[in-house]
Amino acid sequence: MTALKRWLPIPMSNRKSICILALSPIVQDGRVLRQIEYLAPHYDLTVVGFGSVHPFWSNYANIKWVYLPQPASVVSMLADLFKKRSFSKLKLLINSLLRRLGFKLLLLIGQLFPPAYATGYALLWTSIPELKAVLAQHHDAYHANDWNTLPFAAAAARRQNARLVVDLHEYAPLEFENQRNWWLHKSFRNYLLRRYAVQANAVTTVAPLIAERYALEFGFKPYVVMNAPEAVALLPKQMDPNQIRIVHHGVASPVRKPELMIRAIALADSRYSLHFMLMPSTYVQELKKLATELVPGRVFFHDAVSPEKIVETIAEFDIGFNFIAPTNYNYRVCLPNKFFESIVAGLAICTGPSPSMAEIVEKYGCGVVSASFEPEDLAASLNQTTAEQWIAMQQAAREAAKELNAAHEMQKVVQIYQNLFAEN
DSSP states (O other): OHHHHTOOOOOOTTOOEEEEEEEEEGGGOHHHHHHHHHHTTTSEEEEEEESOOOGGGTTOTTEEEEEEOOOOOHHHHHHHHHHHOOHHHHHHHHHHHHHHHHHHHHHHHHHHOTHHHHHHHHHHHHTSHHHHHHHHSOOSEEEEESGGGHHHHHHHHHHHTOEEEEEEOSOGGGTTTTSTTHHHHHHHHHHHHHHHGGGOSEEEESOHHHHHHHHHHHSOOOEEOOOOOOOOOOOOOOOOTTSEEEEEEEOOOGGGOTHHHHHHHHHSOTTEEEEEEEOOOHHHHHHHHHHHHHSTTSEEEEOOOOGGGHHHHHTTSSEEEOOOOOSSHHHHSOOOHHHHHHHHTTOEEEEOSOHHHHHHHHHHTOEEEOSSSSHHHHHHHHHTOOHHHHHHHHHHHHHHTTTSSHHHHHHHHHHHHHHHHHTO
8 A cells, every 4th residue: 555655645635536345354455455545536425335434544534434334144143143132233234134125126137127227226226315325416527336336336326427437247148157046136137237337437357357258248348457566675585495485375265175275285296285375265264174184283373363464464475376276267367366476475376277367478488387186186286386486486477577566557547537537
């Protein structure tokens, strides 16, 4: 977050205002945090999302924070109700259940009568007082983070004759396509994209292949803004050729098949150890059990850190294991945060043949791409690479980070707004 550290905001009445909408916990959403960081020096921002304000921006005069009540699971709400025996908790639980039921009915009705999607979804979310209030205020532009903020962002922009910019974090129609009821969500998202995204003044997304598919299937071509973090000053370091440490960080999800990395390490030379930094979940316990069974003493589990500390933490390791099994379309073409964080941290990269990551690895010569996603091929990629080659790839990653960083990528977003506001 170096950009804002060098900048002291001065309130200016002639600044344009942007409302950044995100139905996510902002403090954990690296992409939204970067939008805030790079837009705040130029515009007044209203940031809408779940959770509390990020402490770094708590005292900036031209950033207003609007907190939405974060949805809780029914189980946790029931537990809280029985613990506190509060009527207000019962009311919250009933409202939550009605909202969930309403959304499911909306998905079903929309299959027969698609306009119900837009009307029902807008009513569901604008029934939240905090969101309704902020959408009634004037802004010069609305920045809709992902498809799920599109209906009310587009409606507010239309009422106020404001600009609309949409940031699609994935290929929305196929997100979570591995789930049983994904076809219901696909038609819902298709409708919202066809109705609202095509009306946007600008659209962005995270990877070239996703941008190309949006252009092919929906007729709009997003700008590609990759999920690269802020560049950091890296200290020189040496790698022990007999103790090469591989790190993988992020979400522990069975869909991503992180267990394949453990199986790969079991087949790899003893010079390699694997270090996980995973968000807490019950699945982590299964991974720990598998690691103990297959490769005791060579797989380690570390605490996860906040987004702004990831790069400096993983920079202590040697190789970034940027592996995500292609269990759905978005995983197959992904360019995840962790990939760029590894590059900016100066790590050599080891990845499966994911086309988007493979293209960058091969372009910059900063890692190896295995022949397949199978543990045997992942292990072969490690075993066939010498310490000298890994060191050369680390240096290549440092060079790549001069281009693949937040300053380079987020300037695209700043330029989009400068162009849009210049049209007035």
